[in-house]
Structures are given as structure tokens and as C-alpha cells.
Amino acid sequence: MLCQICKERTATIHLTEINGGLRTETHLCQDCAQKEGFAVQAQIPLNELLSTLIAAGAKNAVESGKNDFAQSDKACPICGMTLQRFSKESLLGCPDDYTQFQAQLLPLIERSQNGACQHCGKVPSRLGEDEKDKLALAQLKRELEKAVRGEDYETAAKLRDRIQKLQ
């Protein structure tokens, strides 16, 4: 099917509009759709996504009066990274930055990771027992929440006992 506007390229974007019971279909190629302002961006490069999120983060912070990202001249004592530099380059300076800037990074992490802010995957075997317990506890608490939401009280009770033991 050819694009309705240029009548040259293949239409790859198909719009269906229903207005007052009237159905209209529009078939456009990527270029014309973009000109008409319908462009579907199939993929956002990671760094672009990050800059958008950081910009949004800065905006929210400004709005709430914290202004964290904008007046971010606080530098990490280990690597010297600042949030200002991070917002330009999208890369952090050292593992410690996650602790130094945790408050400011957290909203950003949640938004780029679909709301998640707690690791639940693989754990290095050399990690201390304390840390391993902490991770196991976090995992159990999530399972407990899920069980309660699903009204599976039998599982919830078992999970509660295991949590108490770990605490």
C-alpha cells in the first residue's frame, strides 16, 4: 500500500480515527507521518532516554524547590563526579556514586527500570553473610506482598515466619 500523501513510498504507519461514529483510516509512510507529526518512535537510544529522564528529574526537583540536579556542585569525594557532569555524559564515575547521589539517582533508576529499585538477581558468592541475608529478606518481603495481594494467606504466613527468622 502506498502512502496517501507522497504516493511514492510504502505506507508503514496506519491510523484509525473514530470521530462521532465515523471511522477514517490514514496510511502514511514514515517520512510523511513524521512531517504530519504522527511519528512513532520505535526505539529510543539509551543515552537519549537517560537525558530525557534526567531533564525531567531536574524539572521535578526545581518544581519541588530542591533543585538537586541543577545546583549539583556536590562532588563525590572518591572520583570527583558531579550530577551536572553525569547529566551530560550519562555515565557515573565510581561505584560509590550510587551511595553519594542515591537520593537524586533513585527516581531516575526507577523510571528507566520500569519502577524497580531493588536487585533480585545473581549475588556474588564472596558477598558477606549479612549482605546475603539482606537480599534474601528483600526478596521474601516482595513475595509476601504478592501473596497478600493474591489473598494466598497460607503462603503469606509461611513467608512471614521465614522473614521473622531472618530478622
Next chain:
Amino acid sequence: MKPADFCEHPSKWFGGADSSCQVVISSRVRLARNIAGYEFLPCLSSERRRELLEKLRDVMLSIKLDEPVSFLDIDQTPDIERQLLAERHLISQQHVRGNGPRGAVIAAGESFTAMINEEDHLRMQVYGAGLKIEECWRRIDHIDDLVEQKIEYAFSARFGYLTACPTNLGTGIRVSVMLHLPALKMTGQIEKLLNTARDADLTVRGLFGEGTDAVGDFYQLSNQITLGKTEQQIVDSFAKEAAPRIVAYETAARQAMLENRPCALDDKVQRALGVLRNACLISSQEALFLLSQVRLGINLGRISNISIATVNELFMLTQPAHLQLRAGKTLDADQRDTLRAQVIRQKLANN
């Protein structure tokens, strides 16, 4: 091992000849890791980079893998050989263009590679031909265990494996499959891929990853989320849901083309073959585009005297760095286009 040794044959993981590799050409699982006590690359001094490179090289060469590996000092590798490694997906374009002490550890069969001092200190990846995500994950998980016994990773109980960019945080895992979707593209249904990807939080990219176009109907599909899910969950949602669904779409589109418009399909495929067999100058883009259609023709039984292996070989050998290393000299664009056309004519005439 010298990079130039690779340039005579295609990578083993680049699509086997059996039918399971028709749509999913290859699978890859990558883990991003950083070493405790070292700054991330943007803040790591040149001396510390060198020190870390040597440390990680020794670790990688000391672990017992299922095939022999060799180390390459990428900073000391000639540009053309670096390009060759990128054309074979053994290192990234970022690693080619980067500067300062950096390296790569490459297994003889090319199914395992590790980049040292790229965006993270260590990026290890395993490749497999066809849809082999689970197998790739098991292998890289095992290698990761071996590395972790020798060196301490930067890890936090809250955020998992700490990475330079927060988009890799947590598991540090990037699962991807390389897809060949000519029928979806020809029948204007490529949105099906994009919709499936969006629903499952997956990203679609071109053949060579981030920032590249989908040339020759090759697409790369990979996970976006790395935190809050286990590696197994990420692997499963990919291997058991998203990838099979896209394979089903592409297979249905191929069947529909065969049933409804076999003549149009043959026309496309035979024209592509005609150009490839007769052209005297051909760019890498055009070659990729036409080889893609010939590949579809072979897979659908419309061309019988050319093997998939030949087409796979041509995909690999007609890339700029491969052509130049085989010729043993630097060639300008015009000379490359001439040589490329010659290589293709020869290979296709032999069949």
C-alpha cells in the same frame, strides 16, 4: 591468534544451516561487570586503566574455559583489524573508536568474548547460532562464577552489580537475538515486531546494535530492564515468549507470501540474484540488502543451487575490513565495491 586469521571464514555463531536458524540467526547474552576499588572508566586515570587491564587480562587467561582464549591489546591493534573484530561482532564500535589502555579476550571459536575497559571494566558475552538464549545464559553464568572467584566485583545489596550507566544496573544482563525478518518487512507488518518489543520492554535496533539501522531486514532485539528481575526471568520472557512470537509472525508472513503471491516473491528473489551475479560495482549496503532477499529465497526453497552457508559467508566476507585484510592492502570505496562484486560473482558462480 591474529585478527587477520579470522577473515577467511564466517563466524560459527552466524546462523547455522539448519532450519532453526532461519529467523533467529543468533543469540547473545552479555554481562556488564565492574571491579571493586576502581573508578568507572570516565574517572579512571590512564595508569589505573593500564593496571586494571593487566589485572583483568591475567584473570581471564587464568580461568579454565571450554575452549582456548587469547588476549588482544586493542590500543595496539591496527585500525583495520579492530574494524574486522567489530564486523564479526567480537568487539563494539565504541571499543574500536575508544582510546587508552583497553583489551579483548576472544575464544578461538568466537562464541565467547570479553571486552576490558569499554563502557564498564568488563563486558563478557556468549554467542550461539539460532535461538539458544538459555544455553548462552548458562555458559556466561558459569564463566562469571569463575571470574568472580578471582576478583571482587563492585556490588551492592540494593542495586546489584554496579555499572557506569544506571540502565545496566542490577543484573548487568543484556540478552539479544539477531532476527532476519524480510517477509514482515515486505508485507508491511514490521509493526508487529515493534509492538511485541514494546509490550515486553524490549528494544529493537539494527544489525550492529545501538544507533544502527536495520539494513537488509536484520534486526536486533534486546531487553531494556536489568533491575528488579532475576536473570532467569529475563531469559525466560525472551526465550519462551517474545522471540517465539516474532518467529511465528515471520513464518506466517512467509507462508502467506508463498500462497498468495509466489510470483512476486520469485521476482524479488531472482532479481536480487541477477544483480549479485552480474554487478561489477556493489556497495556493502546494497550487497546486504540483496543477500537478505536471496537468503529468504533459499529458506523458502525458491533457489536450490545456492547454500545458506555460501550466503552467510558472503555476508561476512564482503564487509569493508574483511575485504581489505583478505586483499592485503587498503582499498578506497571504489576499489572495495569492485572487489566486493568480484567476490560475490565468484562465490555465486561456483554454486
